[in-house]
Amino acid sequence: MIQSKHNSILKKCPVLKYLLVFMLVNSLPVLAAAGAECTSETYNQVSFEKPQSDFSPFDKIFVKVSCDTLDAGDYTLYVNWVHQKVGIVRTEKQDFSINVQGAGHTAYFWFKLTRQGPIKSALTNKDFYPGHLGDWHAEAVLGENIISSSPFSISENY
Secondary structure (H helix, E strand, C coil): CCCCCCCCHHHHCHHHHHHHHHHHHHHHHHHHHHCCEEEEEEECCCCCCCCCCEECCCCCEEEEEEEEEECCEEEEEEEEEEECCCEEEEEEEEEEEECCCCEEEEEEEEECCCECCHHHHHHHCCCECHHHCEEEEEEEEECCEEEEEEEEEECCCC
16 A cells, blocks of 8 residues: 555545535525525516506505525525615514525515604605605625615606
C-alpha cells in the first residue's frame, strides 16, 4: 500500500469541513428557489377571477403568488408592499414545505391602506394620507431571490 504524505486541510481542520457542509446545506433552498417559475397578480376580490392593477384607497388589495417546479425542501416566501416614493411599507411572510420534487405552491396575501384619524381627516378633508396614493408594487421574494413583482396604483379618482 502506498502512503501519501499529502494531508488535506479538511483533515487538519475538521471545523472547516463542517462549516463547508453547513454552508452547502443552508444554500440548497436558495438554489432551489432560483430555478422556480413564479408569477403574481393583484386582485380586489377574494374570488381571484379578474386581475386588477388600479385600486381605490378603500379597496382591499389581494396578491396571488404561484410557483411551479419547486425542489423539495422548506421555504419562506415574503411579500413586500412597496410604494414608489416611500419604499417598503409592509412585509408579510409565509413558511411552507414542498415534499414532492417539482411541485408547486400558491400563496395569498392582502393589503389595505390605513385611514387617517378622525381629527386629521376632519382637518384635511381626506380619509387617507395623500403620500400613500400613487404607484406601488407587490414584490415576492423566495429565499433571497425576487421571483415576481406586480405593479398597481391607488388613486382617489378610481
